[in-house]
Amino acid sequence: MSYWLYYWPSIPGRGEFVRLALEDAGAPYVDVGRDQGATAVAQIMRNGEHFAPPILADESESVSHVAHILAWVSRPLELAPVDARDFRRMHQMQLTVTDFVAEIHDTHHPLGPSLYYDEQKEVAARRSAVFISDRLPLFLDYFERVLTDNPDSGGWAIGHRCTTLDLSLFHVMRGLRYAFPNALAELETPALDDLTRRIARRRRIADYLDSERCIDFNEDGVFRRYPELDRPDR
C-alpha cells in the first residue's frame, strides 16, 4: 500500500502532522507537492471534492482534514490504540489539536487567511498577546493533564503505545518553541517536554528530521517566528 500526500511544497504547515505519521510508520508515500510542484496540489483541488489541503490518497480513496486523515491511516500505520473507545478519544483530542493549531495560525492572521501578515501586523500583535496570556496556557495545561492522567502508559497520551496524537503533540511543541520561545520558557510543561524528547529519539523520526524530506519551520507556515508577536525576552 502506497500513499500520496498532496500539500504545499515549501512549508511544514498542516501537512506535517500527516508526514510525521507516515515517516514514523515507515510507510511508502509520495510527497506530491515536493515531487511535482504546487500545481499538482492545485490540480487535485479542482475536482471540488476537498475544501483545502492536506489531502492523503491511497489507490482507492482520498481524504482531507488532518484529524480525519489521521483517524483514517492510524490503524493501518499501527499508530492507533487497539480499544475502540480509546480510538474515539484519540480522534476527539486530535480535534482539540486542530482547534489549537487554528488559534496558533490566527496569531499572525487575525483578519483571516486571505490577507498577508504585513497587512495585519498590528492586529496580530494584539491577538498574540491575548493568545499568550489566555489561550496558550489553557491548551497546554489540558494536554499536560491528558499525559499525566494516563500514568501507566509509558508516557503516551492514550492507551499504551505511541499514536498519531502523540506525534501531533510533538509537532505542536516543536512549532511553539520555534514561534514563541519566550512565552514557552515561562510555562511549565514537563510531560509534554518529555514526550517531545522521546519522540525526537524514535529512529525513523530522528532520520526524518535529519533528512532533506523535512522542511524547516519558516515564515510561511502555521508556526512563524515573528519576535514582535512573542513575549519580550527577559
Added chain:
Amino acid sequence: MSYWLYYWPSIPGRGEFVRLALEDAGAPYVDVGRDQGATAVAQIMRNGEHFAPPILADESESVSHVAHILAWVSRPLELAPVDARDFRRMHQMQLTVTDFVAEIHDTHHPLGPSLYYDEQKEVAARRSAVFISDRLPLFLDYFERVLTDNPDSGGWAIGHRCTTLDLSLFHVMRGLRYAFPNALAELETPALDDLTRRIARRRRIADYLDSERCIDFNEDGVFRRYPELDRPDR
C-alpha cells in the same frame, strides 16, 4: 437509549448542531444546561476529559467536538449514509462546516474568545469585511457544489437520505441569514436554500423550531446580528 447534552443554556451556539440531530431523530435527551443551569455544564468540564462543550453522553460514554459527536450518534439516529466511504466523506465535510463556523464566530471575535465583542469591535468590522468578500463565497460555493454534485439523491449532501450534515448546513444557512442578511442577499445559493426549506418542513424539526426547547439566535452565540458587521443595506 437516552442522551444527555451538556451545553450553555442561553444560546443555540455549537450545541444546536447536536440538538437538531437529536430532535430530527426524535431521540430522548436531557438538555442538561437548560434543565439544571450552566453550573451543571461547568461541573462535567471539571473532570478534565473534554476541552470545551458541547458534550453528548449516553449511559456509558461522553463525547465532545460537534463533528465527532455527530459521527458518533448519526448511525444510531439513522442520520448517516449506509456506505462506509460515504460515512467518511460526511465526517470530512462536517469538519469543513466546523472550520466555516469557526470563521463565522471569528467575525465578531477576531482577537479571540476571551475578550468581549465591545473590546474588539473595530477589528471585528475589518475581519467581517474580509470574511464577506473572500471567505463566505468560497465556503458557500463549496457546499452548493456538494449538493449539485449529488444529483439523484433527492437533494441531500451525501447518499440518498437526510444526514446530520444536511441538518448542520440547514443551521448554518439559518444562522447566516440571521447574522448577515445583506451579504447573503447578494449571493446565489439555490441548492442550499432548497435544502433549508425542505428541512424546515420536516415534521420533527418544524415542531422543534416552534417549541420552547429551541433558543432564538441572539448576540451571545456564534451567529450574531451586528448590523455594523454586515454589508450595508442597498
